[in-house]
Amino acid sequence: MQHITVIGAGTMGNGIAHIFAQNQFSVCLMDISEASLQKALQTISANLERQIQKATLSEAQKDQALANIQLSTDLQEAVASADLVIEAASENLAVKLKIFADLDSLCPPHTLLASNTSSISITKIAAATQRPQNVIGMHFFNPVPVMKLVEVINGYATAPATSQAIVQLATQLGKIPVQVNDYPGFAANRILLPMLNEAFYALYEGIAGVEEIDQAMKLGMGHPMGPLQLADFVGLDICLDILQVMHQGLGHPKYAPCPLLINMVAAGHLGQKSGMGFYDYSGGPKASRVALRFRKT
Numbered sequence: 308m309q310h311i312t313v314i315g316a317g318t319m320g321n322g323i324a325h326i327f328a329q330n331q332f333s334v335c336l337m338d339i340s341e342a343s344l345q346k347a348l349q350t351i352s353a354n355l356e357r358q359i360q361k362a363t364l365s366e367a368q369k370d371q372a373l374a375n376i377q378l379s380t381d382l383q384e385a386v387a388s389a390d391l392v393i394e395a396a397s398e399n400l401a402v403k404l405k406i407f408a409d410l411d412s413l414c415p416p417h418t419l420l421a422s423n424t425s426s427i428s429i430t431k432i433a434a435a436t437q438r439p440q441n442v443i444g445m446h447f448f449n450p451v452p453v454m455k456l457v458e459v460i461n462g463y464a465t466a467p468a469t470s471q472a473i474v475q476l477a478t479q480l481g482k483i484p485v486q487v488n489d490y491p492g493f494a495a496n497r498i499l500l501p502m503l504n505e506a507f508y509a510l511y512e513g514i515a516g517v518e519e520i521d522q523a524m525k526l527g528m529g530h531p532m533g534p535l536q537l538a539d540f541v542g543l544d545i546c547l548d549i550l551q552v553m554h555q556g557l558g559h560p561k562y563a564p565c566p567l568l569i570n571m572v573a574a575g576h577l578g579q580k581s582g583m584g585f586y587d588y589s590g591g592p593k594a595s596r597v598a599l600r601f602r603k604t
Contacts, residue, residue, distance in 0.1 A: 308419075308476060309333055312389040314382075314406060316340070319423055320395035321347035322451025325354060326480050328375040329368070329452075335377045337385035344378040351376070354452055386414045391476070393445055395423040398548045403427060404435040411436035419469055421445035425496055425545065426552040429462035429489045439464035443473050446493065447482075449541070457482045462489045491556030492549060500549050500562075506534035507565035510585075517585050517597045535585040539578030547572045 358364035433442035444460025521533020578584035
């Protein structure tokens with residue numbers, strides 16, 4: 308497996324392209340927006356430069372990694388010789404079903420099709436294709452070049468050989484693959500999101516403030532980042548999407564998103580990426596001050 312195509316040049320897509328290119332794979336990064344592709348390439352270059360500054364990468368290795376990346380706005384061209392396609396588009400079922408139906412018709416018969424989805428059913432995605440045995444989840448975590456975990460999600464029809472190939476591939480990338488079955492939230496988010504949701508409710512109900520909730524989990528539970536700061540980092544819209552998938556798929560009220568989260572997303576306060584969440588990031592990516600205090604909305 309040598310030729311990798313990544314669909315979607317956003318935060319996750321450019322991170323996935325980065326690690327494959329750095330590990331000497333031939334990578335085609337595909338997006339419908341040329342501007343998004345150029346921005347992604349600049350991000351990858353900047354992140355490789357940080358690795359040079361940390362003495363974990365040489366200038367020659369950076370140049371080779373960038374040389375391993377091709378950009379394309381043409382899906383047919385991007386997947387023509389792909390051994391593996393990793394979809395990293397928006398967390399929307401309709402969007403993913405369309406992409407996978409197109410991939411099924413355009414990719415060579417041997418191509419494996421993976422989704423970086425954080426919660427959407429791999430079985431549903433695979434059903435949009437005529438090769439469900441070749442469809443799998445390959446869920447990376449942000450920031451991709453740093454985080455070691457890759458959830459390998461087996462759909463109902465995923466073939467053991469497909470799963471084995473993806474586990475081996477993740478290991479080649481220096482990642483630690485964890486195999487899970489296809490149920491809402493998979494493993495990591497099935498555990499993480501209810502915890503974050505409880506933190507949202509603790510603030511919403513006036514139990515404690517933003518800093519107090521985060522300090523309690525950092526100092527009391529040894530977490531490197533408090534749950535509200537972590538939610539800002541993940542993206543509050545992503546948190547809401549995952550909770551809604553879990554609530555719908557599992558039917559239990561404990562997965563119902565907190566009203567505060569729903570209102571914040573509706574207001575466009577999505578965390579770091581929008582400049583405002585539970586913390587105010589208008590001065591930069593580091594949380595400068597608390598944006599929310601004891602109040603219901």
